[in-house]
Amino acid sequence: MAPVIYPTTNFTATEQLCLERGEGIYVFDSDGNKYIEGLAGLWCTSLGYSNTEVMDAITEQLHKLPFSHTFGGKTHKPIMELAEKLKAMVPVEDAYIFFGNSGSDANDTHYKMLRYYFNAIGKPEKRKIITRERGYHGVTVAAGSLTSLPANLAHFDAPLEALSILRADSPHYYTARQGNETEAQFVERILKNLEDQILAEDPDTIAAMIVEPITGASGVIVPPEGYYEGLQALLRKYGILVWADEVICGFGRTGADFGCTTMGIKPDLMTFAKQLSSAYFPISASIIPGWMYEAMINQTNEVGVFGHGYTYSGHPAACAAALKTLEIYERDNLFEHAADVGAYLQAQLREIFTDHPLVGEVRGKGLIAALELVSNKTTGASFDKGAAGATAQKLCQDNGLILRAVAGNAVALCPPLIITKAEVDEMLTRLKTAIDASYDALSDQGLIAS
Ligand SMILES: Cc1ncc(COP(=O)(O)O)c(C=O)c1O
CATH class of the missing domain: 3.40.640.10 (Type I PLP-dependent aspartate aminotransferase-like (Major domain))
Incomplete structure (x- = not known):
């Protein structure tokens, strides 16, 4: 392993994703796998990954x-x-x-x-x-x-x-x-x-x-x-x-x-x-x-x-x-674009996830949002040691979507501002698959309140 001291990283973690290139809202790893960069890197690549200007x-x-x-x-x-x-x-x-x-x-x-x-x-x-x-x-x-x-x-x-x-x-x-x-x-x-x-x-x-x-x-x-x-x-x-x-x-x-x-x-x-x-x-x-x-x-x-x-x-x-x-x-009127596509993202997130058994709260404004993952939808009880956040982040990645688990069990979305509504749909389809799979995995581990 290269002698890098990685920032904000568990030094015992062994799995790493090596990214090689980007295009629009997508990034590609060194094996050629394609991902939607759903967190705009670290909340920052507003213009996506290939802005030649x-x-x-x-x-x-x-x-x-x-x-x-x-x-x-x-x-x-x-x-x-x-x-x-x-x-x-x-x-x-x-x-x-x-x-x-x-x-x-x-x-x-x-x-x-x-x-x-x-x-x-x-x-x-x-x-x-x-x-x-x-x-x-x-x-x-x-x-x-x-x-x-x-x-x-x-x-x-x-x-x-x-x-x-x-x-x-x-x-x-x-x-x-x-x-x-x-x-x-x-x-x-x-x-x-x-x-x-x-x-x-x-x-x-x-x-x-x-x-x-x-x-x-x-x-x-x-x-x-x-x-x-x-x-x-x-x-x-x-x-x-x-x-x-x-x-x-x-x-x-x-x-x-x-x-x-x-x-x-x-x-x-x-x-x-x-x-x-x-x-x-x-x-x-x-x-x-x-x-x-x-x-x-x-x-x-x-x-x-x-x-x-x-x-x-x-x-x-x-x-x-x-x-x-x-x-x-x-x-390019990107702030207006973010307002328009952001309103769509927020509405779709609420439509898809408000009733999801793993989701306690859907929140956000514009093109920044999060799902709060809970073990008990009625009480809002969380998971120890960010178990749900980590599971969801991994399963998103397995489904071609890079997101970030934050504050333990919240999954944050913050795509590049250039994202289109069709790309939002694609992102949320992948997210839904990953959140469903996370629910199953956490249930199998006995972590969901019955
Ligand atoms: C609100 C806020 N302030 C400050 C910082 C620190 O910025 P940097 O990582 O560039 O030092 C961050 C980083 O995510 C942030 O989210």
């Missing part, structure tokens, strides 16, 4: 200027163009953009910029960040501590105490409701918990709250109606900034430009990566409002520089990839 834009840029850093007085056209383009797109007031290479480092950048900003305005005590249970924000030191999934914390001694991270309730009604609580009562309870927590901590010590508008890795949680409205009112009341992690939701995924648009969030800060370049070249963006940037200017003068930056911040080929990707989104 993006490839050509990258190649052209590599021929012209394969690298230029952007430290201390250096710039280049693609980074300036991309920043202007994003500024015009995002719902952030007079946006300023810091470019990085991954969603994780972009969240670390925000974490540091928040400290920098509050130090600059003479409020160094405003440093705590609220994150949510089940949130996923990456794996670097700060982002990894903002993440709340057990596997990302255990044995890394995370969260790091010094980062002052607070954890709020997960907004997942299906798994976190109490007794006969209605959705409205659930929202009221968890927002009350949050307000109590804010008051106990002292609002003047809390800088921001980070949220994925719709979560990904924690199981595609779509918070109930009224949640974000109440949440934002609370955060504004106590002077806490709203930080939207759009690493998965950004650029059409939820059937609108941003998850914030779909969920009615007015963010102060935004994080992007993945679909910003359709994953054809690594790039991320940490976006702050102009008033935050302005406040940081004097401090950089005092120290000499804004002492934060990556060698590859604004890599010219990455910027070229992002510019072409954004141009294609606009030219």
Whole structure:
């Protein structure tokens, strides 16, 4: 076996799928088997696997200027163009953009910029960040501590105490409701918990709250109606900034430009990566409002520089990839396409799976969705150690569909945005076969409640 330390992998796992090439929404393994990439890689290959326009834009840029850093007085056209383009797109007031290479480092950048900003305005005590249970924000030191999934914390001694991270309730009604609580009562309870927590901590010590508008890795949680409205009112009341992690939701995924648009969030800060370049070249963006940037200017003068930056911040080929990707989104109306095909996907999923004995909840918006697999449809009881998720993921793959089991027993769907309705049908036919087979396999093991 090649001496690779594989990311987010059980080192005792022996089965690996070696992919060789891709075309549209399909990928092919080294034996020539064809699969639908139902998770767009890792929620990222929005334009599918054979977009020559993006490839050509990258190649052209590599021929012209394969690298230029952007430290201390250096710039280049693609980074300036991309920043202007994003500024015009995002719902952030007079946006300023810091470019990085991954969603994780972009969240670390925000974490540091928040400290920098509050130090600059003479409020160094405003440093705590609220994150949510089940949130996923990456794996670097700060982002990894903002993440709340057990596997990302255990044995890394995370969260790091010094980062002052607070954890709020997960907004997942299906798994976190109490007794006969209605959705409205659930929202009221968890927002009350949050307000109590804010008051106990002292609002003047809390800088921001980070949220994925719709979560990904924690199981595609779509918070109930009224949640974000109440949440934002609370955060504004106590002077806490709203930080939207759009690493998965950004650029059409939820059937609108941003998850914030779909969920009615007015963010102060935004994080992007993945679909910003359709994953054809690594790039991320940490976006702050102009008033935050302005406040940081004097401090950089005092120290000499804004002492934060990556060698590859604004890599010219990455910027070229992002510019072409954004141009294609606009030219081909891909956000509208995602809304249209997404509505079809959501309707079909509910039609096929709502009454399935293995499925407790069908959820999602636009072109992101999940099935919650349960051992008892009446009580919603789950399976130990992600047994159903692992079984379904394997059986999907055996049926020519690559999906991902997340949060134990949820199966997530997040196909490339270019998927057609006919391809959705093909994907769901394969999914149904795999979910039926999973039910049989789990029943044979005595894991389904009778
Ligand atoms: C919401 C969210 N934030 C941040 C990240 C981290 O991004 P990356 O894996 O590029 O570091 C992810 C990755 O899946 C994500 O889903």
